[in-house]
Amino acid sequence: MAQVAQPHANGAPQLSRKKLTGYVGFANLPNQVHRKSVRKGFNFTCMVVGESGLGKSTLINTLFNTTLYPRKEVPPPQAERHRTVAIESISADIEENGVRLRLNVVDTPGFGDFVNNDNSWKPIVENIESRFDAYLEQENRVNRSKLVDNRVHACIYFVQPTGHALRPIDIEFMRRLHQKVNLIPVIAKSDTLTDEEILSFKQRILNDIAHHQIDIYHAPVYDNEDEETIAENEEIARKIPFAIVGANSEIDTPDGRRVRGRGYPWGVIEVDNEEHCDFVKLRQMLIRTHMEELKEHTHTVLYEKYRSEKLVAMGVTQDHSVFKEVNPAAKMAEERALHEAKLAKMENEMKLVFQQKVAEKEAKLKQSEEELYSRHREMREALEKQRLDLEDKKRRLESGRPLTPEKASQTKKKGFSLRN
Ligand SMILES: Nc1nc2c(ncn2[C@@H]2O[C@H](COP(=O)(O)OP(=O)(O)OP(=O)(O)O)[C@@H](O)[C@H]2O)c(=O)[nH]1
Ligand SMILES: [Mg+2]
Numbered sequence: 001m002a003q004v005a006q007p008h009a010n011g012a013p014q015l016s017r018k019k020l021t022g023y024v025g026f027a028n029l030p031n032q033v034h035r036k037s038v039r040k041g042f043n044f045t046c047m048v049v050g051e052s053g054l055g056k057s058t059l060i061n062t063l064f065n066t067t068l069y070p071r072k073e074v075p076p077p078q079a080e081r082h083r084t085v086a087i088e089s090i091s092a093d094i095e096e097n098g099v100r101l102r103l104n105v106v107d108t109p110g111f112g113d114f115v116n117n118d119n120s121w122k123p124i125v126e127n128i129e130s131r132f133d134a135y136l137e138q139e140n141r142v143n144r145s146k147l148v149d150n151r152v153h154a155c156i157y158f159v160q161p162t163g164h165a166l167r168p169i170d171i172e173f174m175r176r177l178h179q180k181v182n183l184i185p186v187i188a189k190s191d192t193l194t195d196e197e198i199l200s201f202k203q204r205i206l207n208d209i210a211h212h213q214i215d216i217y218h219a220p221v222y223d224n225e226d227e228e229t230i231a232e233n234e235e236i237a238r239k240i241p242f243a244i245v246g247a248n249s250e251i252d253t254p255d256g257r258r259v260r261g262r263g264y265p266w267g268v269i270e271v272d273n274e275e276h277c278d279f280v281k282l283r284q285m286l287i288r289t290h291m292e293e294l295k296e297h298t299h300t301v302l303y304e305k306y307r308s309e310k311l312v313a314m315g316v317t318q319d320h321s322v323f324k325e326v327n328p329a330a331k332m333a334e335e336r337a338l339h340e341a342k343l344a345k346m347e348n349e350m351k352l353v354f355q356q357k358v359a360e361k362e363a364k365l366k367q368s369e370e371e372l373y374s375r376h377r378e379m380r381e382a383l384e385k386q387r388l389d390l391e392d393k394k395r396r397l398e399s400g401r402p403l404t405p406e407k408a409s410q411t412k413k414k415g416f417s418l419r420n
Contacts, residue, residue: 041100050158052110054188058246182217190243242278
């Protein structure tokens with residue numbers, strides 16, 4: 001079935017469904033896009049933000065199933081524990097079934113360790129903005145064929161597993177970040193809370209987020225998606241904020257399996273077990289179902305907002321008339337008026353040309369009339385002269401006077417010369 005757009009009275013095209021009589025071939029378009037994307041490979045940048053010691057670096061290793069960070073040697077008790085001290089960006093090329101993914105992870109140092117944490121959001125916001133700036137700078141280059149996208153496509157925000165509510169520092173951070181990056185809140189180290197505590201904590205976090213009008217990332221829902229995908233997306237959305245557990249090491253379960261998890265005297269928490277935590281759902285959202293959505297939202301909404309604000313601040317203005325909404329009826333009336341004015345102008349011009357031509361013709365006629373008159377007068381005068389001459393001759397002949405001798409000789413001579 002196909003739809004054909006037909007003009008409608010109110011200007012909007014009306015679609016009518018048509019049956020195709022043969023195979024056209026555009027059903028293969030998704031495969032073309034697929035092949036092209038696989039050839040180009042994928043690129044994704046993810047940032048982790050949260051207080052120190054909440055397991056950000058551990059989660060990154062767990063998430064991508066690769067040790068982006070070398071396994072730390074267990075430090076002696078007197079040595080300081082490993083802490084991220086500066087914003088670090090790590091890239092890794094990973095491949096799965098022939099599909100390449102360039103994964104960039106931005107690990108940020110934990111905050112909250114200082115007496116005054118007022119400006120701890122600043123370096124993180126600056127990092128996100130400098131990535132936007134780098135992209136904007138590339139877009140403004142003459143040659144834009146090789147754009148490198150290092151913008152942050154998702155930011156996992158770690159909430160301390162207090163079981164109470166969001167703290168002022170969390171709210172401040174999220175408010176600073178939510179217009180610049182796709183925020184995905186998670187409850188860190190959720191193995192320290194019971195299932196009931198997690199449920200009520202999640203609800204309180206969501207209430208706080210709504211109360212403070214913080215925009216966390218919500219996956220869009222499309223009408224034309226199949227039921228399975230919609231159900232899967234709803235399942236993911238229901239789990240936000242994800243209660244996660246991170247672990248780098250594999251351990252043996254009592255039933256003899258080897259899993260990624262954390263072992264406790266009372267049992268094992270499995271990272272990849274959906275019954276134990278939401279880690280699988282977070283990974284599914286980031287990688288399997290929403291990576292492209294996160295990238296698109298970053299580009300079309302977050303980056304676009306940053307870009308237009310920046311250009312306005314630089315004094316670049318938008319010509320709104322270019323984008324004004326068009327009312328088809330008004331547009332037609334305007335076009336008709338323009339057309340009529342054009343016709344009237346053409347008519348006037350033609351009239352002028354006609355009048356000019358007529359005047360020229362009249363002038364010519366008048367001239368030739370005058371010429372005729374003058375010729376006529378001349379001829380009349382000549383005839384009159386001739387008549388007078390003849391009358392004079394007649395009078396002389398009648399009176400018996402001969403013609404003047406000179407005249408006679410003249411005539412003779414003439415006759416002679418003619419004969420010769
Ligand atoms: N109980 C529990 N411990 C965790 C979890 N994830 C990480 N840890 C432990 O928490 C400690 C700190 O983890 P890191 O990943 O270094 O924390 P971080 O957030 O990167 O810390 P900074 O780099 O200082 O900001 C380590 O001993 C981890 O083994 C978790 O899900 N549950
Ligand atoms: Mg760290």
